[in-house]
Amino acid sequence: MSDNDFEAIFGRVPVMAILRGMGVERSAALSTTAWDLGIDSVEVPLQTDEDDRALREVVRLGGERGKLVxxxxxxxxxxxxxxxxxxxxxxVSPGLDATVVRAAQAAGIPILPGVATPSEVQLALSLGLTWLKAFPASWLGAGWFRHIRGPFPQARFVATGGIDASNAAEFLDAGVKVVAVGSALEDPSQLDRLAALLAR
Incomplete structure (x- = not known):
């Protein structure tokens, strides 16, 4: 697999789920909520042994439904x-580390590095990447994406950090390909609005 596979990974769905530090049971439950809602892509951040167990369980559940994690x-x-x-x-990385990117490429696994400046976007593109994670998106603001698309029209952005149903559409309207949500999946009042985003 390569960077080009993110088109298929996201399944043309403009929302992904990030299940940070939620443990095995909550991660399993929320990944199921995401898939039932129509979100194809679920990410489990890997920082602790518990995260490793949660990732393995979500991968197992995803395998049963034909979903990539x-x-x-x-x-x-x-x-x-x-x-x-x-x-x-x-x-997925929070920042851009060429050594990590090259290790992922050597292993044949797609990587979505985090960027927040034009220099980082340019470096990522020089490493053969076109799909990039813009982080933290709420701090960058939707306007950042409108400006950055000028010099880098080939870049495709996944916006993460501080996004929920209340502001996701603003980022998508600014040209973001995918927005990432987390705790919003536990808020029943946001689920209908997230479902509406999936129909875009």
């Missing part, structure tokens, strides 16, 4: 291997 907060080469052992189909 990613591992997030990948900041070292060692985590690339650990995520693969747990069954992750793709990786």
């Amino acid at each position: 990613g591992a997030g907060t990948i900041i070292s080469v060692e985590q690339v291997a650990a995520a693969q052992r747990a069954g992750a189909a793709y990786l």
Whole structure:
């Protein structure tokens, strides 16, 4: 797999789920909520042993439904291997580390690095990446994406950090391909609005 596979990974659905530090049971429950809602992509950040167990369980559940699961907060080469052992189909990083990117590429697993500046976007593109995670999106603001698309029209952005049903549409309207939500999946008042986003 390669960077180009993110088009298929996200399944043309403009919302993904991030299940950070939720443990095995909550991660399993919320991944099921996400899939039932129509969200194809679920990411489990990998920082602790409990996260590893949660990732493995969500990967197992995803396998039963034909869904690919990613591992997030990948900041070292060692985590690339650990995520693969747990069954992750793709990786997500909070920042851009060329060493980690190259390790993922060598392992044949797509990686979505975090960027927040034009220099980082340019470096990511030079590494052969076109799908990028913009983080923290709420701090960057939707306007950032309108400006950055000028010099980098080939970049495709996943916006993460501080996004829920109340502001997701603003980022999508600014040209973001995918927005990431987390705790919003536990808020019944947001589920209908998230479902409406999936119909865009």
